[in-house]
Amino acid sequence: MSEDISIPEESLNKHETFTQEEYMVMKNDLLKPIEKIGKAGKIWIAFLITVFLAGVFAYYLQETRGKYTTINLRDYTMWGVYISNFLFMVAIGLVGVLMSAILKLTHFEWYRPLSRIAEVIAIGSIMFAGVSIIVAMGRPDRLINLLLHGRIQSPIVWDVIGISTDLAASLILLFIPLIPSIITCKNNLKNLPKWQL
Amino acid sequence: MEKENNNSSRRNFLRLGALGGIALAGTAIAKVVADESPTTTGKKVKVLTADGKLIEIDSSHVDHHAANDDFSKEELRQGIEGKKFIRVIDLGKCANERKCITGCQKAHNILAPIEYIKVKKMQDSELASPYWFPTMCYHCDNPPCVKVCPVDATFKRSDGIVAMDYDRCIGCKFCMAACPYSARTFNFGRPEQLKFTEAHKNDTSDPNHCTTPYAQEGTVAKCDFCTDRSAKGLLPACVVECPNGAIYHGDELEDVVSNGEDSFRLKKLLQDRAGYRQFEELGTKPRVYYLPPVKRDFPFEDATEVHNTKE
Numbered sequence: 179m180s181e182d183i184s185i186p187e188e189s190l191n192k193h194e195t196f197t198q199e200e201y202m203v204m205k206n207d208l209l210k211p212i213e214k215i216g217k218a219g220k221i222w223i224a225f226l227i228t229v230f231l232a233g234v235f236a237y238y239l240q241e242t243r244g245k246y247t248t249i250n251l252r253d254y255t256m257w258g259v260y261i262s263n264f265l266f267m268v269a270i271g272l273v274g275v276l277m278s279a280i281l282k283l284t285h286f287e288w289y290r291p292l293s294r295i296a297e298v299i300a301i302g303s304i305m306f307a308g309v310s311i312i313v314a315m316g317r318p319d320r321l322i323n324l325l326l327h328g329r330i331q332s333p334i335v336w337d338v339i340g341i342s343t344d345l346a347a348s349l350i351l352l353f354i355p356l357i358p359s360i361i362t363c364k365n366n367l368k369n370l371p372k373w374q375l
Numbered sequence: 376m377e378k379e380n381n382n383s384s385r386r387n388f389l390r391l392g393a394l395g396g397i398a399l400a401g402t403a404i405a406k407v408v409a410d411e412s413p414t415t416t417g418k419k420v421k422v423l424t425a426d427g428k429l430i431e432i433d434s435s436h437v438d439h440h441a442a443n444d445d446f447s448k449e450e451l452r453q454g455i456e457g458k459k460f461i462r463v464i465d466l467g468k469c470a471n472e473r474k475c476i477t478g479c480q481k482a483h484n485i486l487a488p489i490e491y492i493k494v495k496k497m498q499d500s501e502l503a504s505p506y507w508f509p510t511m512c513y514h515c516d517n518p519p520c521v522k523v524c525p526v527d528a529t530f531k532r533s534d535g536i537v538a539m540d541y542d543r544c545i546g547c548k549f550c551m552a553a554c555p556y557s558a559r560t561f562n563f564g565r566p567e568q569l570k571f572t573e574a575h576k577n578d579t580s581d582p583n584h585c586t587t588p589y590a591q592e593g594t595v596a597k598c599d600f601c602t603d604r605s606a607k608g609l610l611p612a613c614v615v616e617c618p619n620g621a622i623y624h625g626d627e628l629e630d631v632v633s634n635g636e637d638s639f640r641l642k643k644l645l646q647d648r649a650g651y652r653q654f655e656e657l658g659t660k661p662r663v664y665y666l667p668p669v670k671r672d673f674p675f676e677d678a679t680e681v682h683n684t685k686e
Contacts, residue, residue, distance in 0.1 A: 244564030244592060316546015316561065316593030320526075323545055327526040334525035334547050 208359055209366055237313060245316065260314035267307035271344060274300025278351055297352035304345045311337065451540070451602070454532030459627035460600050461535070463644060464509055466668035468621035469494070470676075471507040478616030482601060484575045485590065486568050489560050491598040492613055505675050506668040509621070511613075512537065512558040512598035513653065513661030520550035520559065529595075535627070535662050536600050544594040551595055555657055564592030600624075610635055619672065627662075 215223075239247055278293035312318050328335050419431045476492050483491065497508035514537045521529050521537060528544040531537055551559045562568070569592060590596030601611035609615075614624045614634055623639065625632030630641045644650065650664040 244566060244569070245561075246563045246565045314548075316548065316595070317544065317591075320543070320545045323526040323528075323543055327528075327543060329525055329527055332523050332525035332549070334523070334549055 205362060205366065208362060212363065212367065240313075241318070260310050264307045264310040264314070267303040267310065268341070268344075271300040271304035271307065271348065274303070275344070275348060275351065278355075294352065294355050297348055297355070300348045301345065301352060304341060304348060308341050308345070311341075451538060452530060452532065454534035454536060454538075455606055456533070457628065458534040458605070460514070460605060460662065461625055461627040461632065461641065462600075462663045463623040463625075463632050463639075463641070463650060463666060464663065465621050465623065465648075465666045466506055466508065467666065467671045468619045468673075469507040469509055469668075470619060470673040472618055474616045474618055475509065475613035475622065478612040479598070482604070482612035483590070483596075483599075484572055485596070486565075486571050489562065489568070489590075489596065491560070491596070493557075506671070507675075508665075510556060510558065510653075511663065512600075513556055513659070513663040514598075514600060516660035516662065517658060519553040519555065519659060523549045523553045525549065534605075536602060536605075537597075538599055538602060539590075539595070539597065541591050541594050541596070544591075546593040546595065548595060555654055555659065556661075559595050559597045561595050562590045562592055 211219075274296040277296035281293055312321070315321070324335060324338060419433065421429055421431055423429055471494050473494065476490050476494070479491050480486060480489070485491075492509055492511045494507050494509045496505050498505040514535055516531075516535070518529075518531055518537050521531055524530075525547060526543055526545055528540045529537060529550055530540070546561070548561055551557075551561060601609075601613075604611055610624050610633065614622045617634070620634035620636055623632035623634045623644075625638075625641060627641065632639055632641050632644065644666075645664055648666045648669075650666050652661045652664055654661075
């Protein structure tokens with residue numbers, strides 16, 4: 179915290195005093211990809227949607243034809259792949275929170291754009307972690323039993339509590355740095371279709 | 376005047392309070408009295424009256440009898456009164472004939488490769504001769520699997536059995552990770568298994584018909600000490616099927632174990648033959664004891680190992 183004291187008063191408010199040109203550049207950077215998506219972007223989005231649908235279909239196969247269909251996951255060791263995926267994704271999510279927390283505490287002003295990236299990654303990976311737990315479960319249709327018969331002594335119940343808390347915190351931490359951008363979008367985007375407003 | 380009014384109102388209040396208190400106590404007593412009479416379970420039981428008539432009454436009106444064919448969820452959770460099941464396995468008698476495994480699979484309506492009993496080759500040191508080591512759920516008195524279950528689907532019963540509620544299990548496999556003995560198996564829902572279970576679900580003509588619920592697809596299953604057979608006073612399927620009488624099953628409170636032919640006094644047997652439990656240092660307190668293979672009935676034959684290398 180010694181760095182804290184050495185920072186002069188003016189530098190703390192530096193981010194609020196940018197020039198008009200700087201603001202125009204920033205505004206352009208922010209609004210351009212929202213207003214118009216290029217051809218490469220559209221292909222990329224289509225590719226990602228295809229991957230997502232393939233995953234949904236694979237899960238559908240696993241649940242309807244029995245867990246036996248996951249050919250290379252039929253023994254206990256390989257079924258751990260789902261759980262190791264979960265741990266990997268949870269760790270990435272925590273790194274997102276750690277990044278924004280450290281940058282905030284150390285008063286680095288260039289942290290703002292970085293913290294948004296970190297939080298978006300964190301939210302994505304935490305949601306994926308929750309999904310991989312459900313995928314690894316034998317009976318996802320009985321998920322409600324966790325609420326009906328939940329035992330607080332069990333680590334699985336703490337998984338549920340921990341992940342949902344993490345997700346909620348990450349959503350808040352993403353929303354706060356996004357406020358100025360949302361206002362800018364609201365003020366400057368006029369020709370959007372109705373559902374985006 | 377005002378003061379008097381105040382007093383009377385206070386008196387009224389006190390009187391009201393006393394009346395209320397009596398009323399509350401009355402309802403409480405009524406509740407206790409009501410609790411003494413059994414609540415109806417909705418399950419009908421056929422009984423023979425003194426004058427020779429067969430009538431159907433609610434199961435709450437009769438004392439629980441172990442020979443009742445199907446169990447309600449509550450009965451499965453409570454366990455059999457006055458019993459503490461225990462098992463002793465004589466390693467010197469095991470020849471890996473796999474009769475206990477097939478008998479167990481028949482009794483629980485499961486097919487290979489799911490095995491509740493796994494026979495492993497054990498060799499204590501290089502110079503020592505190997506022997507067969509049957510493993511199963513040890514029904515620990517301090518069970519790690521019960522502690523981690525998030526939905527209370529596996530539980531310790533009063534008669535020492537660690538049982539499973541297959542209708543509640545969410546298949547998180549955490550109990551499998553917790554069990555130091557790898558006693559639990561996961562039902563992957565193999566198509567042939569599902570077909571077999573469907574076909575034998577209501578087939579009561581089979582003497583080995585299992586009256587306890589089946590392991591369902593996507594749940595964790597394990598040895599249950601043949602809960603249904605134990606309730607009827609029968610020995611578990613593996614004990615009956617073993618041709619060499621290697622497995623002794625019995626009651627700790629009665630201090631007796633039996634393999635169907637011979638019965639032994641449990642404490643004396645364990646003392647005389649140096650009975651031990653697996654991984655004693657973990658503090659799980661298993662209910663299955665092993666007798667060291669000092670006096671072997673059979674030479675070790677590696678050929679039978681082929682059975683175990685298959686999935």
